[in-house]
Amino acid sequence: MRRGPASxxxxxxxxxxxxxxxxxxxxxxxxPAAAALGLAPGLTLADARARLPDLxxxxxxxxxxxxxxxRLAALCDRFTPxxxxxPPDGLVLDVxxxxxxxxxxxxxxxxxxxxxxxxxxMVRATLAGTPDTARALARFARVAIVPPGQDxxxxxxxxxxxxxxxxxxxLALGRAGLRSLGDLxxxxxxxxxxxxxxxxxxxxxxxxxxxxxxxxxxxxxxDCWAERRCAEPLTHLDGALAALGELIDDIVARLEADGAGxxxxxxxxxxxxxxxxxxxxxxxxxxxxxxxxRRLFRERCDALADPLDPGFxxxxxxxxxxxxxxxxxxxxxxxxxxxxxxxxxxLIDRLGARLGxxxxxxxxxxxxxxxxxxxxxxxxxxxxxxxxxxxxxxxIWAPEPGEPPRRPLQMFDPPQPIEVMAETPDGPPLRxxxxxxxxxxxxxxxxxxxxxxxxxxxxxxxxxxxxxxxxREGRRFWVFRRGLYGDxxxxxxWFLHGLFA
Numbered sequence: 284m285r286r287g288p289a290s291x292x293x294x295x296x297x298x299x300x301x302x303x304x305x306x307x308x309x310x311x312x313x314x315p316a317a318a319a320l321g322l323a324p325g326l327t328l329a330d331a332r333a334r335l336p337d338l339x340x341x342x343x344x345x346x347x348x349x350x351x352x353x354r355l356a357a358l359c360d361r362f363t364p365x366x367x368x369x370p371p372d373g374l375v376l377d378v379x380x381x382x383x384x385x386x387x388x389x390x391x392x393x394x395x396x397x398x399x400x401x402x403x404x405m406v407r408a409t410l411a412g413t414p415d416t417a418r419a420l421a422r423f424a425r426v427a428i429v430p431p432g433q434d435x436x437x438x439x440x441x442x443x444x445x446x447x448x449x450x451x452x453x454l455a456l457g458r459a460g461l462r463s464l465g466d467l468x469x470x471x472x473x474x475x476x477x478x479x480x481x482x483x484x485x486x487x488x489x490x491x492x493x494x495x496x497x498x499x500x501x502x503x504x505x506d507c508w509a510e511r512r513c514a515e516p517l518t519h520l521d522g523a524l525a526a527l528g529e530l531i532d533d534i535v536a537r538l539e540a541d542g543a544g545x546x547x548x549x550x551x552x553x554x555x556x557x558x559x560x561x562x563x564x565x566x567x568x569x570x571x572x573x574x575x576x577r578r579l580f581r582e583r584c585d586a587l588a589d590p591l592d593p594g595f596x597x598x599x600x601x602x603x604x605x606x607x608x609x610x611x612x613x614x615x616x617x618x619x620x621x622x623x624x625x626x627x628x629x630l631i632d633r634l635g636a637r638l639g640x641x642x643x644x645x646x647x648x649x650x651x652x653x654x655x656x657x658x659x660x661x662x663x664x665x666x667x668x669x670x671x672x673x674x675x676x677x678x679i680w681a682p683e684p685g686e687p688p689r690r691p692l693q694m695f696d697p698p699q700p701i702e703v704m705a706e707t708p709d710g711p712p713l714r715x716x717x718x719x720x721x722x723x724x725x726x727x728x729x730x731x732x733x734x735x736x737x738x739x740x741x742x743x744x745x746x747x748x749x750x751x752x753x754x755r756e757g758r759r760f761w762v763f764r765r766g767l768y769g770d771x772x773x774x775x776x777w778f779l780h781g782l783f784a
Contacts, residue, residue, distance in 0.1 A: 297335050301328050302343035311343050315405075348372070355399065356501055361553045361599050362395055364508065367414075367498040373421075375414045375498050384512065388428050398557055411437075414498050415489035419445040434492030439465030446486045452479055464490060505603035506543070509533040516555050516596020523552060523597050524584065528577050530602040535573045544569025544610030548576060552591060553599035560591055565640045567631045567664045569610040575629060582636040631663045640664040652733050653743070654780065655696050687751070691761045691781030698778035701762065708768045711750050715762065717779055722754040730764075749780070759783035 297317035299310045308328040317338065322331050331338055348371060356366045356374055362385070365377035378391060385391035388410050399406045411417035411429040416438055420426045423445045429437050438445075441464045443456045456479070461467055467475060467487050476484045488494040509530045517523045527550055538544055549563040564579040584591060634643045645663040649656055702716040711727035729750035736742040745766040753759045760782060766775035 297322065297338045299328075299331060299338060299340050300343050301340045308340075345371070353501070355402075355404070357559050358398060358402070358557045359395060360502070360551065360559060361398075362391060364502065364504060364601075364603070365498065365500040366502070367500050369418060373418060375418065377414075377498055377500070378410070392427065402557060411492070413489060413492050413495045415486070415496070416492050419447075419490045435468070438490050438492065439463065439468060441490070443467065445490060446483060448479075448483050448486060452483060455479065503605065505549075505605045506545075506607040507534060507537045507541075508601060508603035509537075510599060510601040513596075513598050513600070516593075516598045517600075518593050518596040520584070520591055520593060523591070523593065523600065524577075524581065526600050527580060527602060528573075530600060531573050531576050531580075534602055534604060535571045535576070538571040538604070538607065538610070541607075542609060542611065543607045544571045545576075545604040545607050546570070547604065547606040548580070549603045549605055550580060551599075551601040551603070552593075552597045553601070554593065555595045555598050558594065562587070562591070564632075564636050565664045566628075567635070568628050569608040570632070571610060575632070579632055579636045582633055586637045635664045652736055654690065654733075655694065655698075687759070688783065689751075691759075691783045693784075694761075694781040695779065698763070698780040701777050701779045703762070703764075703777040709748075712752065712762065712777070715777065715779075717760075722756075722758070722760075724752050725755045726753040727751070733763075745775075751783070 295316060297320060298314040299317050299322060300312040301308045302311050303309075304311075310322060310324050310326050310328065310331055312324060313322045317331075317335070320335055322335065322338070328340055331340075352368050352370065352372070352374070356368055359366050359374055359376055363376050363378045363381045367375045367377075369375050376395070378388075382388045382391045385394050392408050392410055396406045396408055407421050409417045409421040409424075409426055409429065411420060411426075412431060412434045416429065416434045419441055420429065420437060423441050424437070426437050442453075443461060443464065443466075444453050445464060446452065456462075456467070459478075461470070464487060468491060472484045472488075475487070485494070489496060511526055511530060513526070517526060530550075531548075534545070534548075545566070546569055547563060547565045549561055552560045552562070554560075562580065562583055564576070564583050566579070570576065631643055631645075641662050643663045644660040646658040647661045649659050651657060699717065703712040704714050705712050711729060712724055714721060714723050716722070727750050730748035731750075733747045733749065735744050735746055737744075743765075747763045747765055748767075749761065749763040751759065751761055761780050762777060763780055764775050764777050766773070768775060
């Protein structure tokens with residue numbers, strides 16, 4: 284439970300949190316002052332007030348508690364990237380390989396407790412070999428650090444309530460004369476499972492350290508990461524970005540050794556007061572160019588609506604690569620095409636860093652016959668597969684050398700109706716009127732028939748015959764006749780769908 288300015292309750296005044304349960308207001312949490320006076324969760328508020336008339340009660344707010352727990356998890360991210368929440372009021376940290384950064388396990392535990400205490404929280408913490416052992420010892424014992432291989436010895440003294448199986452199971456175990464986890468460990472697991480269920484035996488095995496289940500962190504572990512702890516806090520943003528540049532060099536070296544490139548880079552800036560700011564940049568292709576990554580972070584930091592504020596200084600910087608892909612050394616092309624592609628990709632990345640990745644779009648092909656549906660705008664960053672599909676589609680419709688394009692650059696949505704005069708009903712137009720202007724056709728090519736997409740519910744049921752035509756002034760148009768003569772209840776109609784450059 285937290286005490287601070289927000290609670291507006293003196294530390295010596297008993298405080299409890301209540302919520303409606305089984306038709307009555309009951310205590311769900313009490314502070315040490317209330318617990319010392321005999322109050323405990325589960326007691327009705329009326330009974331509690333009868334014992335302590337000056338008890339201060341506050342309504343429970345599960346959503347707010349969950350939000351606070353997530354913020355605390357972000358604070359603890361400075362100790363390890365593997366942090367999980369243990370509702371309703373716990374955190375589980377996998378600190379394997381991290382203790383030496385804090386002077387050992389004692390130093391890490393003291394730093395974590397001190398950080399949360401400075402934010403007004405009372406903390407109990409235990410380091411053990413498995414998450415379930417640490418959780419049970421932290422809640423039901425006063426063990427600080429369990430030596431390797433000693434999990435079961437310390438867990439055997441815990442009460443059966445440490446199983447977390449519910450009051451009914453704890454009551455049944457007590458009636459059977461089983462008071463501690465050691466009593467359960469001495470019994471046959473088959474008999475326990477038959478009487479109390481397999482879930483009870485699994486919980487027991489995990490708390491005793493016989494079975495280890497890894498935690499599921501809030502943030503998936505990155506492919507690679509590097510961090511720098513500052514002996515003196517960095518109070519200027521330029522200094523922090525310079526330190527970030529050194530981390531970028533480390534990350535690029537690791538990516539190069541692995542033959543990979545990053546698609547997303549995330550920098551975390553940890554302030555001395557516990558606040559954490561994260562800045563991420565994404566790229567449209569795998570990248571391991573240190574200079575380009577620095578420029579992207581600079582662009583991103585300059586474009587932040589809420590600028591990075593060092594406050595009293597950043598004491599820890601971390602750079603992670605959550606998404607990485609294989610990246611081979613590019614081959615130079617004699618025609619310079621590789622350089623042009625890289626320049627376009629760099630421009631997309633910089634625009635995405637400044638404007639946001641969802642605001643830079645590119646066209647991708649869709650599986651459809653209708654020209655107006657053939658392309659869709661998708662984010663240019665993170666749409667490599669869609670871009671490849673669009674390139675393949677463009678290659679299909681690319682004209683032969685010396686031939687005019689098969690699709691116009693400008694298309695109307697919806698197509699615009701025109702009045703057409705043709706020599707034969709099914710033939711190409713001889714002249715047409717568009718926007719009150721009469722155009723005499725000099726050349727016509729077609730038809731290119733596009734059948735209806737019968738598998739779509741909202742598809743146009745009429746076929747289309749497309750023509751590429753050129754009038755006597757040299758202007759070129761893309762027109763089509765909707766419907767076939769004799770096949771539809773209504774006569775066919777003509778439309779102008781696009782203009783060639």
